[in-house]
Amino acid sequence: xxIKMKFKFFMAATAFLAMGAASTFAQTGAETGTKxxxxxxxxxxxxxISIYAEYVKTNNFQDAYLPxxxxxxxxxxxxxxxxxxxxxxxxxxxxxENDPAKKKAYFxxxxxxxxxxxxxxxxxxxxxxxxxxxxxxxxxxxxxxxxNINEVYPWLEESVKTMKEDSEYYVLMYFMEASAEKFKTDxxxxxxxxxxxxxxxxxxxxxxxKAEKEADKANYETAKNNIEAFFINSGVADCxxxxxxxxxxVEENQNDKDYLKNVVSVMRFLRCTEQEAYFNAAYYLYKIExxxxxxxxxxxxxxxxxxxxxxxxxxxxxxxxxxxxxKKAEYxxxxxxxxxxxxxxxxxxxxxxxxxxxxxxxxxxYILIAQLYATSPKWSDEAALNSCTFYLVxxxxxxxxxxxxxxxxxxQKLINTYSAYTPAADKLFMMGLKKGDSITxxxxxxxxxxxx
Numbered sequence: 001x002x003i004k005m006k007f008k009f010f011m012a013a014t015a016f017l018a019m020g021a022a023s024t025f026a027q028t029g030a031e032t033g034t035k036x037x038x039x040x041x042x043x044x045x046x047x048x049i050s051i052y053a054e055y056v057k058t059n060n061f062q063d064a065y066l067p068x069x070x071x072x073x074x075x076x077x078x079x080x081x082x083x084x085x086x087x088x089x090x091x092x093x094x095x096x097e098n099d100p101a102k103k104k105a106y107f108x109x110x111x112x113x114x115x116x117x118x119x120x121x122x123x124x125x126x127x128x129x130x131x132x133x134x135x136x137x138x139x140x141x142x143x144x145x146x147x148n149i150n151e152v153y154p155w156l157e158e159s160v161k162t163m164k165e166d167s168e169y170y171v172l173m174y175f176m177e178a179s180a181e182k183f184k185t186d187x188x189x190x191x192x193x194x195x196x197x198x199x200x201x202x203x204x205x206x207x208x209x210k211a212e213k214e215a216d217k218a219n220y221e222t223a224k225n226n227i228e229a230f231f232i233n234s235g236v237a238d239c240x241x242x243x244x245x246x247x248x249x250v251e252e253n254q255n256d257k258d259y260l261k262n263v264v265s266v267m268r269f270l271r272c273t274e275q276e277a278y279f280n281a282a283y284y285l286y287k288i289e290x291x292x293x294x295x296x297x298x299x300x301x302x303x304x305x306x307x308x309x310x311x312x313x314x315x316x317x318x319x320x321x322x323x324x325x326x327k328k329a330e331y332x333x334x335x336x337x338x339x340x341x342x343x344x345x346x347x348x349x350x351x352x353x354x355x356x357x358x359x360x361x362x363x364x365x366y367i368l369i370a371q372l373y374a375t376s377p378k379w380s381d382e383a384a385l386n387s388c389t390f391y392l393v394x395x396x397x398x399x400x401x402x403x404x405x406x407x408x409x410x411x412q413k414l415i416n417t418y419s420a421y422t423p424a425a426d427k428l429f430m431m432g433l434k435k436g437d438s439i440t441x442x443x444x445x446x447x448x449x450x451x452x
Contacts, residue, residue: 027039027041028041028045028074028075030073030074030075030076033077034077035075035077035078035079036075036078041074041075042075044070044074045070045071045074045075045078047067048067048068048070048071049067049071049078049079049082051067052064052065052067052068052071052085052089053081053085055067056068056085056088056089061088061089061092061093062092062093064085064089065089065093068082068085068086068089072086072113072116076116076119076120077120080117080121080124083113083114083116083117083121086113087110087113087114087139090106090109090110090113091110091139091143093106094106094107094110094143100145103145104145107143107144107145110139110143111136111139111140114132114133114135114136114139115136117132118132118133128162128163130158130159130162130163131159131163131166131167131168131171133155133156133158133159134155134156134159134160134163134167134168134171134175135168135171136155137152137155137156137159137171137174137175137178138156138168138170138171138174140152140155141156141174141177141178149178149181149182149185150182152178153178153179153182156171156174156175156178157175157179157196159171159175160172160175160199160200160203161199164203164206165203165204165205165206165207165210166207167203167207169204169207169216169219169220169222169223170223172200172203172204172207172220172223172227173223173226173227175196175200176196176197176200176226176227176230176231177230179192179193179196179197179230180193180230180231180233180234183234183236184234190236190245191245191249193234193236194231194236194242194245194262194266195262197227197230197231197266198262198265198266200227201224201227201228201231201269204220204223204224204227205224207220207223208220208221208224237270239267239270239271239272239274239275240275242266242267242270242272242275242277243272243275243276243277245277246263246267246277246281247276247277250263250277250280250281250284251280254280254284255284255288257285257288257289260281260282260284260285260288260294261285261291261293263277263278263281264278264281264282264285264293264294264297265293267281268293268296268297273297273300274300274304278297278300279297279298279300279301279304281297282294282295282296282297282298282300282301283297283298283301285297286298290317290321291321292317292318292319292321292322292327292331293318295314295315295317295318295321296314296315296318296331296334298314299311299312299313299314299315299318299331299334299335299338300334302314303338308338308339308342311335311338312335312338312339315331315332315334315335315338315351316335318331319331319332319354325358325359326358326359326362328355328358328359329355329356329358329359329362329365330355332351332352332354332355332358332365333351333352333355333362333364333365333368335351336348336349336350336351336352336354336355336365336368337368339351340368340371340372345372345375345376345444346444348368348372349369349372352365352366352368352369352372353365353369360403361403361404362403362404363400363401363403363404363406363407363408363411364400364404364407366396366397366399366400366403366404366411367396367397367400367407367410367411367414369396370393370394370396370397370400370414370418371393371414373389373392373393373396373441373445374389374390374393374418374421376443376444376445377389377390377421378443379441379442379443379445380442382431383423383427384423384424384427384428384430384431385423385431385439387421387422387423388422388423388428388439388441388449388451389441389445390418390419390421390422391422391439391449391450391451391452392441392445392447392449393418394415394418394419394422395449397411397412397414397415397418398411398415401415428451433451434451435451435452436450436451436452437450437451438450438451439451
């Protein structure tokens with residue numbers, strides 16, 4: 001009898017100790033800082049991963065939710081897919097929920113998925129936390145029931161400033177949208193908004209240059225267009241407003257190279273090149289570090305003062321200092337336009353042709369050459385021959401229309417106008433000329449065209 005009692009006591013004690021041991025060794029991954037936890041909790045974690053993953057494969061997010069939630073809370077280090085799948089699952093509930101309170105709860109849970117991913121997988125497989133923060137900001141901008149721009153703006157700013165040209169194209173767009181929205185309610189954000197534009201635009205340009213796939217390049221080009229649209233539509237894109245923003249600050253920062261570069265870039269982008277702020281910023285920048293943009297700014301300033309020769313010298317320097325052919329073409333075209341106002345027609349054409357050599361798809365120089373020819377059609381004593389100059393004018397306009405869709409409408413209007421000045425066929429016939437014949441336009445022009 002005593003032996004039996006002792007045996008029963010021993011078995012009870014053993015069972016009690018076994019239960020204590022099981023509870024000691026069963027701990028979640030969240031408690032232990034391990035992938036799956038230990039004991040029964042590790043078994044539960046693996047089982048729930050398997051269950052919810054099967055549901056996700058068939059887009060059955062409703063049944064996937066509870067086992068996924070268990071994994072999310074109890075073994076957050078188990079796998080990155082907890083978070084990538086979690087975004088899909090929670091977004092499904094968010095899209096299919098009509099109750100405002102529940103919708104808000106799902107939205108908060110979505111934000112928490114991103115937060116927890118950044119906590120446990122801060123730099124996993126070349127996706128740093130800053131990139132994830134950009135994803136979070138994008139979803140906030142798209143899905144927040146009540147958008148607080150002061151909450152999301154810092155997320156997107158940190159993401160873009162960290163990732164730079166490696167930012168996803170949609171993050172660049174949403175950052176610019178957030179900055180524009182912030183500017184609407186906070187006038188003090190004006191200068192920061194301009195800075196955000198220049199920064200984001202530069203990162204988009206860098207991403208376009210780095211893109212190896214045409215699809216990626218197209219996406220970043222779309223982002224760049226949207227970034228510019230947000231800026232232009234903001235109301236900041238006004239030359240007088242930029243003068244008010246930068247006027248005094250340029251004087252205060254005349255030794256700050258980076259600040260001056262930003263002012264020159266913004267004002268040149270918006271073609272606000274006749275404001276004192278632009279001239280002064282370009283001049284101070286040129287003194288610190290001669291550059292293409294600074295030299296161009298000094299050229300505009302010289303032209304405004306009536307010193308055309310000095311303006312052309314500065315444009316020549318801008319062309320020499322610039323490495324981008326499209327910008328070289330723009331500087332050459334501006335020099336041509338300035339020379340045309342001084343009736344230096346041949347010299348103006350030379351610079352327009354130089355612009356075309358840098359960028360053959362630039363239509364504006366062709367239009368300028370056409371207008372130069374149209375202003376001086378008299379090279380012969382025969383009126384009909386002089387009128388043949390307009391065939392050459394139309395040649396240049398047609399070329400502008402074919403190479404540059406952005407100026408096609410302007411070129412066509414001028415073609416319609418100048419076509420009325422071509423000679424009558426009977427007058428040419430009397431001179432032994434007919435349709436299809438070549439004719440060289442004399443004088444300073446010296447080019448050949450075809451009668452039609």
